[in-house]
Amino acid sequence: MARPSKPKLSTTAIAEAALNLVDAHGEFTLPQLAKALSVSASSLYNHVAGRDEIIELMRGRAMSEIRLPDLRSIAWQEAVRDIATEYWTSYSQHPRLIPLLTSHTVRDITTLRVYDALAEAFALAGFGPKRRLQAITIVDSFVLGSALDAAAPALVWEPNAESSRYFKEALDADLSDSGRPRATFELGLSMLLAAFGQQAPARANDAEDC
C-alpha cells in the first residue's frame, strides 16, 4: 500500500495550525508550530520570514470570512454597522488571538481592506482625517472588547454576600440569556452610531481637526 501523501506545507496550513495553538493556549512558538505541522523549523522558514509574518497570516485567516458592504448603495451608518458586526463575528471565534493581534502593527491586506472601508464610511459621514481615525479606533475598541465578552462564560460574575442589591438585581435580570452578548454589542454599537451621527458633519469648533 502506498503511504498517504503528506499535505504540502503552505502559508494557509501554517496560519491554521498557529491559530489552533493560540485558540488552545493563548500563544504559539515556532518549535510548537513545527511540531504541530510535523515539519522542521527550517521548513517553516521556507514559507514565512518569522513570527511577525505568522501573526499577520493568522490575522488574515481570522478576517477571511468578512464580507464588506457596497458603500455606494447604503447609508454610512449602515456600512459601519455591517462592517463592525462582521468583524465582531470573526473575532468572537478567536478571543485569545485578540491581544496578540492588537500588540502588532496591522500589515495583512485583508484586514487593511476592512479599515479602508471603515475610513471611507466615516469620510462619507463628513469626518475629517483626525476624527476619522478616532472614530475607527472607537469602533475597533468596542468590537474587540465585545468579542471578548462574547467568549465569556455563561456566568460572567458571581456575586458574594457583600455585593450590592443594584448589581445582584441586574445579574438576576439576564443570567440565562444566550443571546446576551450579541444583543448588548448591537445596543452599544447603535449608541455609538447615534453619537457619531450627531457629530457628522464635523461641527465648526472641530474645524482644526479636519
Add this chain to the structure above:
Amino acid sequence: MARPSKPKLSTTAIAEAALNLVDAHGEFTLPQLAKALSVSASSLYNHVAGRDEIIELMRGRAMSEIRLPDLRSIAWQEAVRDIATEYWTSYSQHPRLIPLLTSHTVRDITTLRVYDALAEAFALAGFGPKRRLQAITIVDSFVLGSALDAAAPALVWEPNAESSRYFKEALDADLSDSGRPRATFELGLSMLLAAFGQQAPARANDAEDC
C-alpha cells in the same frame, strides 16, 4: 555569613509571579509558576486551590490600584467616567491578562466592588436591572478594547499601495501622538455617557426591561 532568608510564599507573591508570566508570555502553567517562585508545585497547593483561584488572584492584583468615587457626592455620569477611567488605566498595564480574565467567571472581591459601584451609578441614573446589566457590559467591553488599544504599537496600521486615501489621510493625521489612546478612550467614553444620558430615566417603551 547567613544565607538570605527565602521570602515567604503568599497569595500576593503567587499573584505577582503569575502576572509576570502572563505579561511576558500571555499564559502561565502551575509548573512554570512553581519554578518562578523556586518552590514545588505542592507548596503552591498549600496556598491556592488551583489555576482558577490564581486567575482570580491576578484579577484582584490588577484591580488593586483602583479608587472608587463617592457616589453620593458626584453625578452618576461622573461616577461612571471615574470608574471606567481607573479600570482602563489598570488593564492598560496588563493587556495580555485581559482574555484570561474575560474567559473566567469574576469572583474576586476587589473586582466585584468595581461592578457594584457601576451598578449603583446606573441605578442612580434610573436604569432598571436589565438596562443596568447592558450598560455595565457596554462600558466593560469598551474599557477592555481600549486598554488593548493603549498597549498597541506606536504604528497601529501600516497601509500599503492599495490602501484608500480616506484611510491614509486618517493615519497621517495622528501617527505620532503619544496621547492618542487616552484621548480616544475619553472621547468614546463621553459618547457612550451622552447616549446613556439620553436613555435615562428609562423611556416608556423600555418599561418591560426595568
